[in-house]
Amino acid sequence: MRDLIEKLTPRYTLGNATYQRADLTFVDVTRDELRALLLELRDKEGFTHLVLLTAVDWIEEGKFQLTYMINNREADQTLGLRLYIDRNDAEGDTIHDIWPTAATYQRELREMFGIAFPGSPRVDEEFILEGWTDMPPYRRDFDTLAYSQQTYVEREGRETHDPRATMKHKMYPEG
């Protein structure tokens, strides 16, 4: 894979190459070069399969990381392209015309992370969350516990005890 990265480097802005395993490599790419790079990798380098498209919420840096995992079956190589986009203006470019399955991943990212993919088929339809009104739940500032407490009724008869207060009460009641 080092050969491939070296071969592409003069023409693309690639950064931070991580050779994670013999058959798995990650590299940072830029948004304006993504489409050209994906097409070249698919049509000239044998990366014919989109394994998955997912996101990571780097909330402290104010960024989402989109990860495009593509696979060259012949060579048994997987390449992950990492693309960082602004978290406040979360929008990616659709690639459903390159791989039709991308439309489903983009619809999922729209729902779970709130990342827009204008032009992607059915991208604004509900995917697995029905009637969701809250913040997209895979964003790290989504408070799962608070949501669950507000949304689901507590079953009657529940009571909990704080370990520290229990011990204080029983073991040193004098204070």
Add this chain to the structure above:
Amino acid sequence: MGSLRDVLSPFTAWKHVIETPVTIKNPIGREAADRYRGFHQNDTDKCIGCGSCEDICQNAAIDMIPVDNPKDGDSGLRPQIDYGRCCWCALCVDVCMTGSLTMSNEYTWVDSDPDAFRFIPGVDKMPWDDFEKGYERQGDRMLSGLTRPEMAELEPEARIGNFDEIVAGYSREQAVLEADRCVECGLCVATCPAHMDIPDYIAAIREGDYDLGTQILYETNPFSEVCGRVCTHKCETVCAAQYEGEPIAIRWLKRHIIDNVSEERRLEIVGTPQVLPTGQKVAVVGAGPAGLTAAYDLARSGHAVTVFEAQDKPGGMMRYGIPEYRLPYDALDRDIAVIKAQGVEIKTGTRIGTDITLDQLKADYDATVLSIGLHLGRSTRVPGSDAPGVEAAIDLLRRITAGEEVPVPKKVAVIGGGNVAMDIARSMARLQKQKFGEVGVTVTALEDFDHFLADKEEVTESFEEGIEILDARGPQEIVTFKSGKRKGHVKGLRTWKVTSIFDEQGRFTPQYDEGDEMVHEVEMVVEAIGQMADISLLGDELTEALEWNRGRIAVDADGHTSEPWLWGGGDAVHGPDVIHAVADGHKIAASVNVALMAKAEAEK
């Protein structure tokens, strides 16, 4: 009209009729995958009831329920799971501090009673309790780190020739890393004799709020400089983090807070008494941790407190027992400065019985607190133990602190295996290094290394400093010169191998292998086998009047002696331990307060 194939193809399906179907008629009872996340299991003997599972649950599905009485390091609570809320994510299993909580691969269960789906795994018996298959964390705990940041210390070569402090203290980065490992369960609070709010001050470190940290420390302990260095840290022995890694370095974190707040700032945070003076007077005998803690509390309650101290400087064993390389005197002075700022008067160089009597205190003060410590060394009483050249460790340590000249011979033997033995061995080693350029100390301890009394780090550091420690050796005789110029003076120490220390009833009756005899040729033998209180200052009359408990002054739960005007606490009453003495000080002050209030009420 379709082709012939369209007509015939349905019949070709018939060829599959004798094959085994891939679908299952009744999925109930079908076993799940080996690592399926099904109903929980909990090894309740291993569980310590820390509640981390409850804290991490994103669905509020877990309650902590009392199933047993709390004891040290175990709240007696066990998690109850509400399967109406559980989403089977297994975060509770991943965070579990002891690895007691796991999940079976059982996932099917039918019951018409919804409440049946809320139970305490391991306590409420379930058919899957003993299932081997299911989900458990692979390898060690990963959600909280396993190891402490390494503490920077002076290398042995750099420290052996001086009394400089060895431990450097944590940096901000190290302290935050360590604070992040704490799950804030609070199991440690009960075990700390002073019940310090440990999780709260660790949280303050994480937030970078050292003012708040200082305030929390002072709520339960005015000796954080001291305890941040030399506390016996019993809290760390019950820490939830210890089961799969190192316990949180609670003692070093305490020190980190106080390291980051200047003496002036500390005075601003702690302030001075905010109550009207009561006009009542309290005398405290002994300026050690128990006496000064009581003085601090009582002064802050508005009483006029006078502390009488026999030595030239306050601090008691913290100054005169603990060597400077473990607790620098200026650190102790900073703690004492805050106490003095409360208006506490400390009369040093004033010995009870010589300069003033207890009877006078009884007459002049509304209450008297006795916190006299353990300043007399015990003797082995083996033949020769009264010869010149035999010293008591505690006396020698005091003389070193006071700056008195102490004899420093080339070869010294120490009898004892506790921390005081290590203290005097390492102090003498430093003096030898300064005088001769080399160390010649041999420690002989009754206990073997598997049952050693001194802290592990004391033993390790002693070895690093070139001290010889011989375990399981009992003193038989201090050999003296029989003739010549040095007649009668120490010549050596004769020891036998110890085969057992206690008999079957647990009584102290050391047994020896007389065939394994050694004579250690030394010019000085230091006895470090324990201390006792100097109770001669009580006088015959009071000694007679007081109730006693196995040689120590008997006190009730509040530290009140059998004499209404007298309270007692600290090492002299409860044995040697700084943090226990601090706890005693608080208890006594509370009790004295109640008594003085009643007294004021009666005099109205």
